[in-house]
Amino acid sequence: MADKFIFPQEIDMWYILPAIRKEFAVEMIKQGVSQKDISKQLGLTEASISHYKKEKRANEIDLGSEIKQEIANAVKRIISKKSTMFNEIIKIDSLIKSKGILCKIHREKCSNIGECSECKKLYARR
Secondary structure, three states, X not given: OEOOOOOHHHHHHHHHHHHHHHHHHHHHHHOOXXXXXXXXXXXXXXXXXXXXHOOOOOOOOOOOHHHHHHHHHHHHHHHOOOOOHHHHHHHHHHHHHHOOHXXXXXXXXXXXXXXXXXXXXXXXXX
């Protein structure tokens, strides 16, 4: 565990969002979207998509089967043009926070926060 203080927003930026992007890329590949199109929609390079596909990036956390199923459903909405990547990533990020996954990772990465309840209060209001 780290000895320095890390803000929850840093956990979101360094761990959660890369994991979300990875799962979206992997699911889009499964649903037949080209790496080029995925890179455009996620605002990433095709090399990044290739790294996600080959499990070379964003492997530190597992979002779990429930979140992955939500991402699969989100990809279907994106492909059918009933939603946008931006909206779906925001929804998934909020779901992760509401389920306490961000807090769990935060406690693992930052030893000096103890049993913080501030994030739960903040994200429960959404």
